Every structure is written in structure tokens, then in C-alpha cells.
Amino acid sequence: QKEVEQNSGPLSVPEGAIASLNCTYSDRVSQSFFWYRQYSGKSPELIMSIYSNGDKEDGRFTAQLNKASQYVSLLIRDSQPSDSATYLCAAQGRGSTLGRLYFGRGTQLTVWP
């Protein structure tokens, strides 16, 4: 199993809907997780980080972490066309790999008007 897996997508939702993005992780990563947004041709931009079990809200974004099931998700409420991008889930390494990030393959989100 890879350290971080994102198997869903591409995802297409209408404007105003909730977009739900998911990723799972293995025991080879620590308990620090990040969601990045990457527009085509641009570098990733950090939008959320989460370290504790439960939900963390920031504006229209909610990150959810479930350590028992080893998954982390990102909900985007009131989705806008400007949210159309690839969303990357990342986890921090542990032990000898502490400090580096492991990335999922990304989920491409399209929000149509």
C-alpha cells in the first residue's frame, strides 16, 4: 500500500453543491495531513492542514480526519467554478522521513456553472 492514496475522481459537481474529496493513508505516515489545491500549470497551494481527529473548518472548506479508519477528507461547500482544480492530499512522514510529505495522485475537481 502506498503511503497516501487518492483513488476517487475526476469529480464533477454543479455550482453551489458540496464537493467531497477523500484520501486514505498507511501506517508509514505520521498524524499530520494537508490538502493542497493545484491549478493547471501552477504549483500547489496549501488550503487546509489537520492534525487531530474530527473536523476542522475554514470558510467553505472542512477537513475531516478519522484516525481509526485512516482516512482524511475535504469538503467544499457552495462550490464555485473557481474551485475547479486538482486537489492533492499529503501526509507528513514519520521517523527517518519526518519532514517530507507524501502526496496522493490528486483528484481533479470540475465545478460547472
Next chain:
Amino acid sequence: GAVVSQHPSWVICKSGTSVKIECRSLDFQATTMFWYRQFPKQSLMLMATSNEGSKATYEQGVEKDKFLINHASLTLSTLTVTSAHPEDSSFYICSAGDRGNYGYTFGSGTRLTVV
């Protein structure tokens, strides 16, 4: 917040030549920098981790003699692609971190095209 500057943003070079990409932390000291490569429609692939004042640690399959990394100061790391070939054409992105920031600030990326 932490700012990482990366230059150039794009470069076209001839096959066989070398290209240097710079990554600078503008408002913090970056003890660790990470270099990634991203091919179209694919996720980020970590190439190497460099710590200031020491040799870079390369990921498996990345040629250290081809991708030279120098991290001589706490604010600057460089990646030199030596003897570039068309298959080296890619999007190269750096990320810098200090002791409290585990490499989650990215530079703007460099689009390398080798012709």
C-alpha cells in the same frame, strides 16, 4: 506567511546543455528544502531532500550526478539539471521548510522544456 521564490518560471534549453533553477526562502531560514518533479496529469514526485550545509538525499531512481543540488545557505538551494535531454522536460517545484515548517511552502515552479 512563509514565502518561497523560485526562478526561472520557465526555461527552454537545447539538448545537452545544463540548466540551473534557484529556490529562495524570502522571510525565513530554510534548513530543509525539497525538490519535486511533476509530469503532466501526474502527482508530485519527490526527487531529493537537501539540508543546509550537507549533501542532498536523493530518492530511489533519481540520478544524483544528473540532478545536482546545492544548499549552501539557509535561504538558497539550487537544482542543476546537467546534460539535459527531452525526457527531462517537466515541471520542477521546490519546497522549503524551517524547523517548525515541514516543507509545506512551495515555490511557483519552473517549467523546463528541452528541445
